[in-house]
Structures are given as structure tokens and as C-alpha cells.
Amino acid sequence: xxxxHDMGGMDGMGPVEIELDEPVFHSDWERQVAGMFxxxxxxxxYNDDEFRQAxxxxxxxxxxxxxxxxxxxxxxxxxxxxxxxxxxxEVDARMKSFAGKGVR
Amino acid sequence: xxxxxxxxDPALRVKALLSLLVEKDVVRAEALDAIVDAYxxxxxxxxxxxVVARAWxxxxxxxxxxxxxxxxIAELGFSGAQGENMVVVxxxxxxxxxxxxxxxxxxxxxxxxxxxxxxxxxxxRSRAVREPRELLREFGLELDEDVEVRxxxxxxxxxxxxxPQRPAGTGDMSEEELAGLVTRDSMIGTxxxxxxxxxx
Numbered sequence: 001x002x003x004x005h006d007m008g009g010m011d012g013m014g015p016v017e018i019e020l021d022e023p024v025f026h027s028d029w030e031r032q033v034a035g036m037f038x039x040x041x042x043x044x045x046y047n048d049d050e051f052r053q054a055x056x057x058x059x060x061x062x063x064x065x066x067x068x069x070x071x072x073x074x075x076x077x078x079x080x081x082x083x084x085x086x087x088x089x090e091v092d093a094r095m096k097s098f099a100g101k102g103v104r
Numbered sequence: 105x106x107x108x109x110x111x112x113d114p115a116l117r118v119k120a121l122l123s124l125l126v127e128k129d130v131v132r133a134e135a136l137d138a139i140v141d142a143y144x145x146x147x148x149x150x151x152x153x154x155v156v157a158r159a160w161x162x163x164x165x166x167x168x169x170x171x172x173x174x175x176x177i178a179e180l181g182f183s184g185a186q187g188e189n190m191v192v193v194x195x196x197x198x199x200x201x202x203x204x205x206x207x208x209x210x211x212x213x214x215x216x217x218x219x220x221x222x223x224x225x226x227x228x229r230s231r232a233v234r235e236p237r238e239l240l241r242e243f244g245l246e247l248d249e250d251v252e253v254r255x256x257x258x259x260x261x262x263x264x265x266x267x268p269q270r271p272a273g274t275g276d277m278s279e280e281e282l283a284g285l286v287t288r289d290s291m292i293g294t295x296x297x298x299x300x301x302x303x304x
């Protein structure tokens with residue numbers, strides 16, 4: 001598939017930003033996204049190639065704007081919805097309910 | 105399909121998805137932490153450093169590593185996801201190797217752990233194949249003009265590991281001490297192995 005992820009040779013992306021002594025995860029939610037990835041791929045919900053393609057199917061503007069684990073999160077969500085394991089409405093409702101209870 | 109709220113809080117979204125997955129018995133809550141723990145504490149560039157140090161002290165191992173990377177790395181106990189097809193490329197005085205994944209963020213997890221943010225972001229991925237020398241300067245690595253640079257772009261199957269040059273003056277060091285000179289960046293190709301610290 002030909003989209004923004006195919007970055008080799010593109011100009012204009014700026015300098016590399018190197019973080020010294022970078023932690024494996026920068027926040028709890030990144031860690032939880034990684035946990036969800038490992039748990040669902042091991043459970044056979046999807047395979048590597050499906051996951052990679054789900055990331056590539058993100059809208060190009062989102063692909064550029066979102067951090068790496070945010071991309072993972074939306075890719076996993078899309079696969080879960082496409083495989084009828086959750087619905088968008090369920091996710092929205094659960095998020096609203098958690099937000100109402102002050103869950104962070 | 106639209107995800108109207110994609111922009112909102114990822115922390116809330118992942119909690120919502122996880123609670124639904126546990127409720128529906130797709131995943132078990134206990135399964136979520138174990139593997140992530142391993143990537144935080146056990147699976148990282150110290151594994152790759154052991155592979156490199158072994159190759160520096162054992163010519164037979166080095167030969168196996170460069171010809172059959174996956175099985176040679178497995179000899180030291182490192183294998184699994186994202187390390188199923190390993191190709192090891194050797195740096196020499198004449199040739200410097202650099203690894204990138206322009207399409208994605210492919211990285212040899214069993215020997216290096218999860219990749220740093222810069223490896224996954226657009227500047228590194230776009231520029232590594234076009235202006236590697238300039239890019240390497242941003243990492244503090246200046247290569248002589250007569251050193252050839254080879255850039256290896258990972259694909260869906262193959263994962264690359266750079267075998268850095270053994271630093272000069274380390275002939276008497278043990279394998280374990282040598283592993284201490286091997287940095288993550290030296291195995292990606294964005295750095296060199298550390299020089300020996302002057303003895304006190």
C-alpha cells in the first residue's frame with residue numbers, strides 16, 4: 001500500500017530528536033497499549049501483518065501527528081472493531097462512563 | 105468508518121478497550137503485565153551486547169553469526185518475536201552498516217528490546233536511506249569519506265543487527281567486560297562501540 005508510512009527518501013521531516021536514557025515507555029497508557037498489543041496478538045486476534053497494515057491505514061495526517069503508541073492504539077481498536085470483538089459505540093460508551101467516574 | 109473522538113485522551117481509550125476485552129474474555133487481565141515486564145527488565149540491548157562480545161572473542165561463533173544469524177543468536181538463548189529471521193552485518197575499517205525501517209518500525213526485539221522513539225519517527229526513517237552520513241553526524245558519528253556506508257532497510261520478515269568493530273586495545277579484556285563496551289546504537293549503526301576506559 002502506498003501512503004505516508006512509506007517514508008524512505010522523503011524530504012522535510014527535520015532533524016532526529018534523540019532522548020538520552022529514554023525509558024521503554026513514557027507513560028502508563030503507553031505501557032497498557034503495549035500490554036494490549038501483546039495480549040491480543042498472542043490470543044490470535046490478529047497477526048503481525050494485519051497489525052502493520054492497520055497502522056498503515058491510518059489517515060496520513062493522523063499518522064504524522066500521533067505518537068507511536070497512539071498509532072498502535074488506534075490500529076488495535078480498528079482491528080477489534082473490524083473483527084466484531086467490540087463496537088465503536090461500546091468503546092465510546094465505556095470512555096464516557098470512565099470519564100464520568102474520573103478514571104484516568 | 106469514522107472515529108470521531110480519536111483525538112481525545114489515549115489513556116482513557118486504552119482503559120476502555122482493555123476493560124471490554126477482559127469482560128468479553130478475549131484477554132485475561134493477568135496476561136497484560138507479564139510480557140511488558142519482560143521488555144522493561146529482561147529483553148533489551150544487553151542481550152545483543154552478549155552476542156557481539158561472543159563474536160569478538162570466538163572466530164567460529166562470529167562466522168556462524170554472519171552466515172546464519174538466527175541460529176547463532178539462539179545459541180545464546182535469544183529468540184522469538186521479531187527475531188525470526190536475523191541477518192547480522194559486520195562493520196569494518198572500510199564499511200559502516202546502518203539499520204532502518206523506512207516503512208514501519210521493524211527492530212530485532214530479542215537482541216535489542218523495543219526501539220527508541222527516534223528510530224520510529226519520520227526524520228530517521230526518511231533520511232537514513234538518502235543522507236546517512238549527515239544523519240550520523242547528528243548522532244555524533246563522523247565517518248571518513250573513504251568509508252563505505254551501507255544502509256539496510258528492514259522488511260516484513262528480516263531483522264538486522266550490526267556487528268560493530270571491536271575497539272582497539274581490548275585484547276586482554278574478558279567477554280563480559282567487552283559486552284560492557286557494546287551500546288545499543290553501535291548495534292543499529294548510529295554509533296560505535298565504546299572505547300576502553302583508561303585503567304586507573
